[in-house]
Amino acid sequence: MRNRWLRRAAVALLLGCSVAASADLLSEPPARYPVLVPVPELDLSGAESAARDAIRGAREQVARLLARDDVAAAELAEAYGRLGAFYDVYRIRSGAELCYANAVALDPSAFRWAFLFAYLAHVSGRYD
Numbered sequence: 001m002r003n004r005w006l007r008r009a010a011v012a013l014l015l016g017c018s019v020a021a022s023a024d025l026l027s028e029p030p031a032r033y034p035v036l037v038p039v040p041e042l043d044l045s046g047a048e049s050a051a052r053d054a055i056r057g058a059r060e061q062v063a064r065l066l067a068r069d070d071v072a073a074a075e076l077a078e079a080y081g082r083l084g085a086f087y088d089v090y091r092i093r094s095g096a097e098l099c100y101a102n103a104v105a106l107d108p109s110a111f112r113w114a115f116l117f118a119y120l121a122h123v124s125g126r127y128d
Contacts, residue, residue, distance in 0.1 A: 054090075
C-alpha cells in the first residue's frame with residue numbers, strides 16, 4: 001500500500017514538473033523562433049476559476065507546440081492567438097498584446113491577429 005502511494009506521488013511530481021518546464025517555453029521561446037517575444041506567466045490569482053482554467057489550458061497547448069520540431073508557423077500562430085483571445089476576454093491586456101504580437105509575427109497573412117492586435121492597442125489608448 002505504501003509503495004503504491006509513493007509511486008503515485010512520484011508520477012504526479014514528474015508530471016507536474018514536465019508541465020511547469022514546458023510552460024517556461026512561453027517565457028523563454030526556443031531559439032528556432034527568433035521572432036517570438038516572451039509571454040511570462042501572469043498572476044491569475046484574482047481571476048475566476050473558469051478564466052484560470054481556460055488560460056492555463058491555452059498556455060499548455062502553446063507550450064506543447066513550442067516543444068515540437070515539426071509544427072507549422074500558422075498552427076503555432078493560431079495557438080498564440082487563441083491564448084491572446086483568452087487573455088483579452090478576461091481583460092488581461094498585457095498578456096493579450098504579447099500573444100497577438102507573436103501570432104502576427106508567425107503568420108503575418110492572417111488578418112484577424114493583426115486586427116485584434118491593433119484593436120487592443122486602440123481600446124488601450126495606444127496610438128503609436
